[in-house]
Amino acid sequence: MAREQENEQVPGGTDAESHDLLGAVPGAAGAGGSESVTTVLVAFGANVLIAIAKSVAAIVTGSASILAEAAHSWADAGNEVFLLIANRRSQKPSDEVHPLGHGREAYVWSLFAALGLFVAGAAVSITHGIQELIAPEPAGHYVIGYVVLAVSFLLEGVSFLQSTRQAKAEAKTLQRDLIEHVLATSDPTLRAVFVEDAAALAGLVIATAGLFAHQLTGSSIPDAIGSILVGILLAWVALLLINRNRRFLVGQEADPRVRDAALQALLAAPEVARVTYLRLEIVGPRMISVIGDVDLTGDDTEAHVAVRLRALEAKISASPAVAGAVLSLSAPDEPSL
Structure with a gap:
């Protein structure tokens, strides 16, 4: 989702969309x-x-x-x-x-x-x-x-x-x-x-x-x-x-500025309505893992929602700076970040 500290990158949906999200994160070209x-x-x-x-x-x-x-x-x-x-x-x-x-x-x-x-x-x-x-x-x-x-x-x-x-x-x-x-x-x-x-x-x-x-x-x-x-x-x-x-x-979290940029990039994704939890943990030099709770747009069936979540995780993990991504659905009463 976001490149950790010096060299963070954020993947998005399509290739063009990923490029736009990447440019919004500080240190993407480190x-x-x-x-x-x-x-x-x-x-x-x-x-x-x-x-x-x-x-x-x-x-x-x-x-x-x-x-x-x-x-x-x-x-x-x-x-x-x-x-x-x-x-x-x-x-x-x-x-x-x-x-x-x-x-x-x-x-x-x-x-x-x-x-x-x-x-x-x-x-x-x-x-x-x-x-x-x-x-x-x-x-x-x-x-x-x-x-x-x-x-x-x-x-x-x-x-x-x-x-x-x-x-x-x-x-x-x-x-x-x-x-x-x-x-x-x-x-x-x-x-x-x-x-x-x-x-x-x-x-x-x-x-x-x-x-x-x-x-x-x-x-x-x-x-x-x-x-x-x-x-x-x-x-x-x-x-x-x-x-x-x-x-x-x-276990060290990524720089708060990187986390904020990652949050904005995630919210900009068309399939994400809101984010209620996000943790970017450093797992190696210029590498992070992403854990988050999101509310997806639309009102799909449970099976379709699971497929969309896995697809969103795959987009995030496509970044060379991301070692892995795990997303869960937000509860209705959870406040947005």
Whole structure:
């Protein structure tokens, strides 16, 4: 009936009628899953290169902050593998056991990625920072550290620009600001890459400040604090992503603006007199299920009404954004929406 959040579409009756209804729904021409795959691949390539460079720099310089950033990048690179799996498995077609498709698998694998960021990124960074405070070690070869951090910032920036470009294009179709869309989107891979890249850029600034303070004071305490701060940042990001995936797994409704557009599209259908209940639930990236109660026009027999309801469900389900539609008849005393 309506495309969920970023990419909703609404089918109608005839092909021409479906096209008109589709144009009334915000986000009908949004980006698809292939754009998300590109975003993840760009992030994966950047993070692998960055992780290798940071690991070498951490060994050479002995900097706790750079080591924390190396753990961060390796965690991000591993997460991108989970996100690619999420994209692939969520696109499996529906079957008898999964009539609404496998879209929610995207949130399961994205949840694994967020947990990986928490364990492999946040926990390692905080633990190493605390160990550095207890048993400080001197750092050296600062120039190598600064060069690696600068190159890492450029590579992370490329990945961040890709995710920002995709998010901005989708946000525009739904008249959202960028951050609102990233938090609300049903695409967990876009959200994960955007948030992780933003955290990576902030972490690089923290690591640079910690390394500079270590060089300036000769004390490893600022460097250790930098490592702990990077870990806290990663923990916050991981918890944010875990919570968002949890909400989609337990059942998240589509954006109210999309629901309103879907309601108007349904009321515009010639066979619908009124609508008394409508729920659009997200069941995967850019995929929804539609449940509603409608009052059909005319005064047909029970058998004919059942046929008309099934036909209306088929029109709704014809949209590539709809995983399934279930309609029931409204009771006479039920108020219209």
